[in-house]
Amino acid sequence: MVTMGAPIPVTVIGGFLGAGKTTLVNHILSGDHGLKVAVLVNDFGAINIDAALITSTEGGLYSLSNGCVCCGLNQGFVEQLEELLAARADIDHIVIEASGVADPARIMDTVRYARFAARLRADAIVVMVDAAGFDDAIAAAPGLAEAQIGSADLLVLNKTDLVDRNMLDAWRARWTFPDTRIVETTHALVPFGILFAGEVFPRGVASTFGAEPVHEPAVSATWQSDGAVDLKRLQRVLAGLPTAVYRAKGFLRASDGRRFAVHLVGTRLSFEAMAIAPEGLDVDNILVFIGFGERSAFETTLAHLDGCAESTPPNALS
Numbered sequence: 001m002v003t004m005g006a007p008i009p010v011t012v013i014g015g016f017l018g019a020g021k022t023t024l025v026n027h028i029l030s031g032d033h034g035l036k037v038a039v040l041v042n043d044f045g046a047i048n049i050d051a052a053l054i055t056s057t058e059g060g061l062y063s064l065s066n067g068c069v070c071c072g073l074n075q076g077f078v079e080q081l082e083e084l085l086a087a088r089a090d091i092d093h094i095v096i097e098a099s100g101v102a103d104p105a106r107i108m109d110t111v112r113y114a115r116f117a118a119r120l121r122a123d124a125i126v127v128m129v130d131a132a133g134f135d136d137a138i139a140a141a142p143g144l145a146e147a148q149i150g151s152a153d154l155l156v157l158n159k160t161d162l163v164d165r166n167m168l169d170a171w172r173a174r175w176t177f178p179d180t181r182i183v184e185t186t187h188a189l190v191p192f193g194i195l196f197a198g199e200v201f202p203r204g205v206a207s208t209f210g211a212e213p214v215h216e217p218a219v220s221a222t223w224q225s226d227g228a229v230d231l232k233r234l235q236r237v238l239a240g241l242p243t244a245v246y247r248a249k250g251f252l253r254a255s256d257g258r259r260f261a262v263h264l265v266g267t268r269l270s271f272e273a274m275a276i277a278p279e280g281l282d283v284d285n286i287l288v289f290i291g292f293g294e295r296s297a298f299e300t301t302l303a304h305l306d307g308c309a310e311s312t313p314p315n316a317l318s
């Protein structure tokens with residue numbers, strides 16, 4: 001006889017481009033919470049950079065690390081969930097990382113489909129906010145970041161190291177009610193007692209943005225090359241990107257052999273040294289650009305980057 005356990009709780013992590021979703025996923029995957037957590041990553045763009053940025057998976061689909069599973073979410077979300085449920089009977093919690101341009105509420109709607117009713121339970125929509133970049137996010141894609149926070153059961157006001165107390169208080173006064181569930185973090189260090197509280201959070205966000213976001217469709221472009229890149233030239237290109245490009249992320253190899261994870265969020269650029277090459281990518285350098293507006297801005301960016309590398313396979317707009 002087949003016995004069914006209790007439905008598995010599902011947390012969706014949403015929030016605008018670069019707010020800190022993957023950082024939160026890494027915190028969960030490396031954390032000491034005693035739960036077997038399966039993570040589904042829904043990245044925007046041709047290549048799932050987020051899956052490669054997740055550091056604790058020991059590689060590949062359904063690989064086990066710290067009791068966790070990881071897989072990509074691109075080919076049909078329902079099928080992915082079905083596959084995961086069929087493959088694993090021992091999962092305590094499922095975490096879905098939405099892309100930065102997704103509406104996390106829509107993802108949770110899928111979790112609530114009748115077919116999953118006995119197997120999954122919508123636990124919470126956790127929405128990350130870049131405390132230093134929220135105004136830029138609104139300017140880049142009017143309506144989207146507001147809609148994302150409007151669907152939150154728990155808000156995570158992240159990157160508090162980049163702003164002062166007055167700015168945090170002003171943000172809270174503008175966007176939340178006094179009883180909104182909200183935690184302030186640096187590097188997405190949300191306490192597990194809050195994240196996996198085992199309760200369904202009451203809705204508590206000031207905004208109820210019913211209207212469809214009015215932003216232009218998101219655009220992504222991918223640049224890749226083999227061999228080393230000239231970091232100084234590349235830094236100059238990334239410092240002068242058109243405003244249509246809001247987010248860049250990926251990996252680079254410098255001429256001295258060092259490898260870096262690269263993040264651009266708005267105008268903030270960072271290079272993070274990596275001890276080993278990222279898993280699952282078969283080129284030395286790859287950068288995915290995401291933003292809103294004219295595709296030509298992205299094409300120009302790719303052309304400028306070609307001057308920074310030794311050899312360059314065909315690049316792609318998607």
Ligand SMILES: Nc1nc2c(ncn2[C@@H]2O[C@H](COP(=O)(O)OP(=O)(O)OP(=O)(O)O)[C@@H](O)[C@H]2O)c(=O)[nH]1
Nearest residue numbers: 016017018019020021022023100159186187188263
């Ligand atoms: N200063 C600072 N940087 C942070 C903090 N949290 C995350 N970051 C950095 O912000 C950048 C983007 O973080 P991610 O976790 O990749 O953001 P994301 O929301 O997953 O990005 P997308 O998936 O592209 O939407 C990275 O360089 C992180 O290291 C923080 O609290 N403070």
